[in-house]
Amino acid sequence: MTIKPLADKVVVKVEEAEQTTASGIVLSTSAQEKPAFATVVAVGPGGVVDGEKVEMTVKVGDKVVTSKYSGTEIKLDGEEYTIVSQSDILAIVE
Amino acid sequence: MTIKPLADKVVVKVEEAEQTTASGIVLSTSAQEKPAFATVVAVGPGGVVDGEKVEMTVKVGDKVVTSKYSGTEIKLDGEEYTIVSQSDILAIVE
Amino acid sequence: MTIKPLADKVVVKVEEAEQTTASGIVLSTSAQEKPAFATVVAVGPGGVVDGEKVEMTVKVGDKVVTSKYSGTEIKLDGEEYTIVSQSDILAIVE
Amino acid sequence: MTIKPLADKVVVKVEEAEQTTASGIVLSTSAQEKPAFATVVAVGPGGVVDGEKVEMTVKVGDKVVTSKYSGTEIKLDGEEYTIVSQSDILAIVE
Amino acid sequence: MTIKPLADKVVVKVEEAEQTTASGIVLSTSAQEKPAFATVVAVGPGGVVDGEKVEMTVKVGDKVVTSKYSGTEIKLDGEEYTIVSQSDILAIVE
Amino acid sequence: MTIKPLADKVVVKVEEAEQTTASGIVLSTSAQEKPAFATVVAVGPGGVVDGEKVEMTVKVGDKVVTSKYSGTEIKLDGEEYTIVSQSDILAIVE
Amino acid sequence: MTIKPLADKVVVKVEEAEQTTASGIVLSTSAQEKPAFATVVAVGPGGVVDGEKVEMTVKVGDKVVTSKYSGTEIKLDGEEYTIVSQSDILAIVE
Numbered sequence: 001m002t003i004k005p006l007a008d009k010v011v012v013k014v015e016e017a018e019q020t021t022a023s024g025i026v027l028s029t030s031a032q033e034k035p036a037f038a039t040v041v042a043v044g045p046g047g048v049v050d051g052e053k054v055e056m057t058v059k060v061g062d063k064v065v066t067s068k069y070s071g072t073e074i075k076l077d078g079e080e081y082t083i084v085s086q087s088d089i090l091a092i093v094e
Numbered sequence: 095m096t097i098k099p100l101a102d103k104v105v106v107k108v109e110e111a112e113q114t115t116a117s118g119i120v121l122s123t124s125a126q127e128k129p130a131f132a133t134v135v136a137v138g139p140g141g142v143v144d145g146e147k148v149e150m151t152v153k154v155g156d157k158v159v160t161s162k163y164s165g166t167e168i169k170l171d172g173e174e175y176t177i178v179s180q181s182d183i184l185a186i187v188e
Numbered sequence: 189m190t191i192k193p194l195a196d197k198v199v200v201k202v203e204e205a206e207q208t209t210a211s212g213i214v215l216s217t218s219a220q221e222k223p224a225f226a227t228v229v230a231v232g233p234g235g236v237v238d239g240e241k242v243e244m245t246v247k248v249g250d251k252v253v254t255s256k257y258s259g260t261e262i263k264l265d266g267e268e269y270t271i272v273s274q275s276d277i278l279a280i281v282e
Numbered sequence: 283m284t285i286k287p288l289a290d291k292v293v294v295k296v297e298e299a300e301q302t303t304a305s306g307i308v309l310s311t312s313a314q315e316k317p318a319f320a321t322v323v324a325v326g327p328g329g330v331v332d333g334e335k336v337e338m339t340v341k342v343g344d345k346v347v348t349s350k351y352s353g354t355e356i357k358l359d360g361e362e363y364t365i366v367s368q369s370d371i372l373a374i375v376e
Numbered sequence: 377m378t379i380k381p382l383a384d385k386v387v388v389k390v391e392e393a394e395q396t397t398a399s400g401i402v403l404s405t406s407a408q409e410k411p412a413f414a415t416v417v418a419v420g421p422g423g424v425v426d427g428e429k430v431e432m433t434v435k436v437g438d439k440v441v442t443s444k445y446s447g448t449e450i451k452l453d454g455e456e457y458t459i460v461s462q463s464d465i466l467a468i469v470e
Numbered sequence: 471m472t473i474k475p476l477a478d479k480v481v482v483k484v485e486e487a488e489q490t491t492a493s494g495i496v497l498s499t500s501a502q503e504k505p506a507f508a509t510v511v512a513v514g515p516g517g518v519v520d521g522e523k524v525e526m527t528v529k530v531g532d533k534v535v536t537s538k539y540s541g542t543e544i545k546l547d548g549e550e551y552t553i554v555s556q557s558d559i560l561a562i563v564e
Numbered sequence: 565m566t567i568k569p570l571a572d573k574v575v576v577k578v579e580e581a582e583q584t585t586a587s588g589i590v591l592s593t594s595a596q597e598k599p600a601f602a603t604v605v606a607v608g609p610g611g612v613v614d615g616e617k618v619e620m621t622v623k624v625g626d627k628v629v630t631s632k633y634s635g636t637e638i639k640l641d642g643e644e645y646t647i648v649s650q651s652d653i654l655a656i657v658e
Binding site: 291356 | 431434463
């Protein structure tokens, strides 16, 4: 499978609401809360978006927090993904 | 038939909600979900749109994911098409 | 009769919902659908609109698709016309 | 009486809904339709508006079509006028 | 009393709805109509507003027409004034 | 106590609705009217805000009129203050 | 734990509604008031945001006032944090 996001788009896979990371951190988002912990699975090339040059600063494999209400959900080969703009990614969790 | 989109417009044909691609991927969008898998059938020339130079990065035949709520549906010669701005195309699926 | 659109404005005549073009294409827009097939009857000079230089790319006689909800309807000499901005024209049909 | 519009403002006098022009055209706007046939009675000097240089292209005496919902109505010396921005004028009818 | 408007702000005193000017013009705004005839009582220094250079073109004593819904009403020393942006002033009446 | 507003923010203390200034002016804002007479208690450093250079023109001690609906109310050490952007300050009263 | 905010994002920990600072100031925000006293726990690198260069002026450990309705709440390792844009931080309290 290859999904290639355009421009400043990023494809992420939303994680289960509660999980323990390698470093032992418990990540949790209640089901009714919109912000999501997610893993980056594909990153667009960046470039000019709305007339502004966008450099991509996230990379595949990053654990990220995305903002509320953002993104378009798609289902590919039975798996659910969310496509967001990089500006909807608030932080990287390590 | 010739339909020539203007500026940054792209004409796409929305695919059936579930289908299997050449590489065996099952693509599905439930009927009540707005994002669409679509095939590009015509691409505008790009150029200056709202004062910003837009380069076209999709091409005829690309399988794409378009964003929610976007596009204008038209019927041409009995077939339904959707005209979207390129910025409403989130990703290419291969 | 002379109607001279200003700036990036274009005067179009909306076609009947269903018609057959010279090349035999059946064009149809259901009555309840807003996008319209229309014929360009007058084109503004372009120039600076909202601080951006606009070049006119449609010409009198073009068969066009206009976007939903756009335009101002006027009645001139018993005939109905619609005045739209060129950016509300999505594609040319030939 | 002197009314001097500022910047890109234009003072117009809305015409009766139906009238016949010198060239015999019947102009009509039904009472419930907002776009108006109007005659320009005063034109502002143009200049920088919202940071963009605006050149005035209409002149006193022009018969114009103004867009829906635009303008501020005033009463001067018993006569009703409407003050619009030039960008709310869609076309000149001759 | 000194009230010094900042930036592109202008302090005006709204006139009675109906009055006769020196040149005999009857000015009237019905009570339920929002646009107002007003007299300029103080003018800000202009300068950069929202990143755009604004030059003040009205002066103290000007009779002006202000746009609908604009301005902040204040009471100073028993008198009511309205503070508007210069761009809310549509025309000068002489 | 030190409160240091950032960027173009200004901390003001809203005055009682009616008071007499040194020069004998009675200032009043009815309780249900939103514009406020206030005294500036701290001024941000200015700088680039939304990509525009902002110079601070009010200073500590200025009596100002702020616009309707603006500002964030905070309580510090039992006293209530409002933090506004300088662009929400309409005029200085002396 | 490491949380790395992107661009102009700042991670803050909202303080209890009432507390006494080292210098003896009682800080309070009633439960129903949205503005928050918070402590900065992580600061993004700044850079170009929406085409504008943003310099970060807050630092880890700063006590800040954030604006109403802003921010995305997350829970990390059992603790609640809020991610805001730096422009949502109104002032630093010392």
